Amino acid sequence: xxxxxxxxxxxxxxxxxVVPAYILSELKAGFQIGAVLFLPLMRGSAA
Numbered sequence: 001x002x003x004x005x006x007x008x009x010x011x012x013x014x015x016x017x018v019v020p021a022y023i024l025s026e027l028k029a030g031f032q033i034g035a036v037l038f039l040p041l042m043r044g045s046a047a
Contacts (some may be wrong), residue, residue, distance in 0.1 A: 007013050
């Protein structure tokens, strides 16, 4: 739905696609780092 021609280069990607993709990738990385730092603390306090 709404699929036009595919861009041939990165420069042809619209900013409406690039910005949300960048934000989601940064949020994903942040949650992964947070889980790595926080989960060992949770396991240690449960014992």
